[in-house]
Amino acid sequence: MEKKTEHYDVVIVGGGPGGMTAALYAGRARLKTLLIEKSLIGGMATYTSEVENYPGFPEPIDGTELMKSFDKQFRRFGVNVKLTDVREIRVDCCTRTVSTFRTDYVAKAVVIATGNKSRLTGAKNEDKFLNDKGISFCATCDAARNTGKRIMVIGSGDAAIEEGTFLTKFASEVIVSVMHDEGIMDANKVAQEKALANPKMKFMWNTVVESFEGEEELKQVVLKNIKTGELIPMDVDTCFLFIGYVPNTKMFEGLIDMTSRGYIKTNEDMETSCTGIFAVGDCRDKTLRQIATAVGDGAVAGYMAEKYVEEMDYVQKEIFEAKGLTMAFVYNAIDAVDREFLSRAEKAQELHKGKLGLRRIDIYKSDRIACRLDYSKTPSLIFMQDGKVIENVTDLSAIENKIAEMVAKHG
Numbered sequence: 001m002e003k004k005t006e007h008y009d010v011v012i013v014g015g016g017p018g019g020m021t022a023a024l025y026a027g028r029a030r031l032k033t034l035l036i037e038k039s040l041i042g043g044m045a046t047y048t049s050e051v052e053n054y055p056g057f058p059e060p061i062d063g064t065e066l067m068k069s070f071d072k073q074f075r076r077f078g079v080n081v082k083l084t085d086v087r088e089i090r091v092d093c094c095t096r097t098v099s100t101f102r103t104d105y106v107a108k109a110v111v112i113a114t115g116n117k118s119r120l121t122g123a124k125n126e127d128k129f130l131n132d133k134g135i136s137f138c139a140t141c142d143a144a145r146n147t148g149k150r151i152m153v154i155g156s157g158d159a160a161i162e163e164g165t166f167l168t169k170f171a172s173e174v175i176v177s178v179m180h181d182e183g184i185m186d187a188n189k190v191a192q193e194k195a196l197a198n199p200k201m202k203f204m205w206n207t208v209v210e211s212f213e214g215e216e217e218l219k220q221v222v223l224k225n226i227k228t229g230e231l232i233p234m235d236v237d238t239c240f241l242f243i244g245y246v247p248n249t250k251m252f253e254g255l256i257d258m259t260s261r262g263y264i265k266t267n268e269d270m271e272t273s274c275t276g277i278f279a280v281g282d283c284r285d286k287t288l289r290q291i292a293t294a295v296g297d298g299a300v301a302g303y304m305a306e307k308y309v310e311e312m313d314y315v316q317k318e319i320f321e322a323k324g325l326t327m328a329f330v331y332n333a334i335d336a337v338d339r340e341f342l343s344r345a346e347k348a349q350e351l352h353k354g355k356l357g358l359r360r361i362d363i364y365k366s367d368r369i370a371c372r373l374d375y376s377k378t379p380s381l382i383f384m385q386d387g388k389v390i391e392n393v394t395d396l397s398a399i400e401n402k403i404a405e406m407v408a409k410h411g
């Protein structure tokens with residue numbers, strides 16, 4: 001089957017709070033924008049029933065409700081949405097191709113907002129009970145179906161303790177497996193105090209999961225006491241894993257720079273090591289992974305993508321689609337020698353006005369434009385005929401003669 005091709009200014013991969021905010025900014029800047037989400041619009045924020053720390057909501061708000069508002073807001077600005085899995089991003093000189101099973105989406109700029117996925121325990125039989133067979137990662141999604149049931153939560157961080165407390169509203173008992181000594185948890189103090197005071201919560205200190213047991217559905221979690229080695233079988237209906245996250249960035253290996261843990265490195269403009277590709281939210285290397293910070297990243301990336309697309313459109317129109325003979329003077333404005341050569345180029349061009357155009361490209365401000373011209377050093381003089389490079393001159397000692405020669409030959 002031949003793949004379809006569609007063209008966009010900006011393609012955003014991932015529909016969590018980071019991706020949706022980038023979509024809001026790009027759409028509002030009237031860029032032709034596409035957001036691709038492989039499962040649920042709203043991302044990880046839909047996994048929680050109580051968001052207490054997103055500004056603007058004095059009372060706790062349900063994560064899914066909050067994400068519905070995000071969704072409604074960005075769609076007002078004409079952003080297209082496709083529900084499909086991105087498999088690859090390919091890069092060539094001036095386009096980035098976001099590839100799905102059926103379609104290649106060719107974009108001027110791409111925003112990666114793929115977030116994290118939940119970490120697995122690695123215990124025996126884990127695979128057998130994933131995908132609705134007894135192991136869950138989302139309290140909000142699976143709370144109601146656990147009404148009156150006995151459930152287990154693995155972990156002691158914010159997500160484990162806060163979501164475990166929420167689950168006590170439904171379950172008859174919530175057993176929390178914590179690998180630390182009695183009383184030690186990684187969650188914030190407020191959450192810890194609430195959980196310890198909750199009569200429906202029972203803590204199994206110094207334990208990790210040894211195995212998951214059952215036929216078609218999970219029936220039992222076997223815990224192991226890491227101090228004594230004792231195996232403790234516990235009958236439960238569902239086991240919720242909240243033991244951390246790993247970034248959804250495997251497919252970008254080799255394309256962009258990442259940390260050893262797979263988080264994407266960016267600068268403060270959310271630019272990655274690959275020009276025209278931005279990264280935001282939880283998949284990015286940063287200190288705090290929250291809705292508020294994902295939103296901040298998304299706003300910056302949406303804004304920067306707009307600037308980038310504007311710049312690319314300018315280059316396309318003014319340089320690559322320019323008719324006749326043009327010279328692009330690539331220089332560094334903070335270098336005095338480069339400025340001197342620019343002045344000589346300007347004077348020489350004056351003599352041939354009408355026959356020769358001049359585009360000044362300052363790498364200090366517009367390195368990306370200069371890159372598209374494939375310059376090797378500054379100053380360089382790149383002659384173009386009808387948008388095609390015909391000569392790249394780096395020895396500018398006789399710049400006036402060179403310009404006169406090119407006009408005589410091609411002007």
Ligand SMILES: Cc1cc2nc3c(=O)[nH]c(=O)nc-3n(C[C@H](O)[C@H](O)[C@H](O)COP(=O)(O)OP(=O)(O)OC[C@H]3O[C@@H](n4cnc5c(N)ncnc54)[C@H](O)[C@@H]3O)c2cc1C
Pocket residue numbers: 013014015016017018019020036037038039040041042043044045046047048050051052053054084085086087113114115116159163248280281282283289290291292294
């Ligand atoms: C249980 C829990 C409770 C939380 N509570 C809070 C809280 O109270 N307050 C708070 O501020 N934060 C909270 N967080 C954290 C918050 O949800 C995240 O920081 C935030 O969602 C990150 O947003 P994001 O857009 O970077 O990524 P995500 O929300 O993870 O979204 C990424 C999206 O990308 C999609 N995706 C991934 N790969 C692909 C692909 N190949 N193709 C297409 N789409 C893809 C995913 O399906 C996902 O929808 C909580 C998280 C969890 C798990």
